[in-house]
Amino acid sequence: MSLPRIAVDAMGGDVGVRVMIEGAALARRRHDRFKFLLVGDETQIKSALDHHPNLRDASEILHAPEQVEGDERPTQALRRARRTSMGMAIAAVKSGEAGAAVSGGNTGALMAMAKVSLRTMPGIDRPALAALLPTLGDTDLVMLDLGANTECDARNLVQFAIMGAAYSRIATGLAEPRVRLLNIGTEEIKGTDALRGASEKLREASQTLALSFDGFIEADKLARGSADVVVTDGFSGNIALKAVEGAARFVTDLLKDAFQSSLRSKLGFLISRPATELLKHHLDPNNHNGAVFLGLNGIVVKSHGNANAAGVANAVAVTARLLEENLTERITADLAEGAALQGSMPAAGETAPSAGSDIR
Structure with missing residues (x-):
């Protein structure tokens, strides 16, 4: 069964058209039900498609005369949305020409365009950026927010938890994901008023929603597998994410240097190569690529700017699965169940997307 078309911003990313098209073609080879709307410079897209007839036969090109620059401010990008590949890809989701984008x-521009065009779902004050992170447990960890909202109150954090749990049930298959709040300690007295307020409400939510609230978690335990969903504000989440990514690169570079330090080390590398290759695969961010903006009236997925073709293909696969599993409808149902819970909390004020937010 074919899925709704996926709109691909072919001009996005650090490399641009070549990698985005290669990634879409790889995803198409793995799943022949995928169909695409490729948005960007028509001449460049057609040239790239000459090498991927399998993708060309499953795609339509939508010409966009401009593209969003990596260092462009969201407010500036918004003014050009109707002429850029990013803005036109999101507009295709709004009009129904595509099921997702x-x-x-540029993450800040993508967040701003998506929020203005698609609007937030009823019951959601702010959308959040969520991604899957590898752990030592049996399943990946859903973490949010990762940069869309630098400041959040308790109401925002509760909404993020509800949305993150819905995403986790799709991504991991768990019936009641374990939800925890990122904090400086696990004791109930630790943290800000927003964290303690959200903790109180999420304990109540565990009684009615399909999630299990397990209290606070510290950053050094993120990869241990003791949580399925970790909720935080976008400022802390973005720092934590980049610290995790930096630690992963440090470990792989350290191993590489160690195995090249002597002849004995090189022989040791040959013996341990299957294990090191498994480690490399587990830590490679391309294998976990594809962060989703939760809380919008439509599905928008952010690929790493420096992702290779395999990473782009993974982001496309994440997008397709969210379409297939009706993520938006699942979140809507959970929000309806949690409406009474949120109704007892102060309403959150509207805040524009942070101009500095970016997941690279």
């Missing part, structure tokens, strides 16, 4: 471009 994928972009590797």
Whole structure:
């Protein structure tokens, strides 16, 4: 069964058209039900498609005369949305020409365009950026927010938890994901008023919603597998994410240097190569690529700007699964169940997307 078309911002990402098209073609080879709307410079897209007839036969090109630059401010990008590949890809989701959009471009601009065009779902004050992170447990970890909202109150954090749990049930298959709040300690007295307020409400939510609230978690335990969903504000989440990614690169570089230090080390590398290759695969961010903006009236997925073709293909696969599993409808149902819970909390004020947010 074919899925609704996926709009691909072909001009997004650090490399641009070549990698985005290669990634879409790889995803198409793996799943022949995928169909695409490729948005960007028509001449460049057609040239790239000459090498991928399998993708060309499953795609339509939508010409966009401009593209969003990596260092462009969201407010500036918004003014050009109707002429850029990113803005036109999101507009295709709003009009129903596509079921979802994928972009590797400027995260702040993508967040701003998606929020203005698609609007937030009823019951959601702010959308959040969520991604899957590898753990030592049996399943990946859903973490949010990762940069869309630098400041959040308790109401925002509760909404993020509800949305993150819905995403986790799709991504991991768990019936009641374990939800925890990122904090400086696990004791109930630790943290800000927003964290303690959200904790109180999420304990109540565990009684009615399909999630299990397990209290606070510290950053050094993120990869241990003791949580399925970790909720935080976008400022802390973005720092934590980049610290995790940096630690992963540090470990792989350290191993590489160690195995090249002597002849004995090189022989040791040959013996341990299957294990090191498994480690490399587990830590490679391309294998976990594809962060989703939760809380919008439509699906928009952010690919790493420096993702390779395999990473883009993974982001496309994440997008397709969210379409197939009706993520938006699942979140709507959970929000309806949690409406009474949120109704007892102060309403959150509207805040524009942070101009500095970016997942690279």
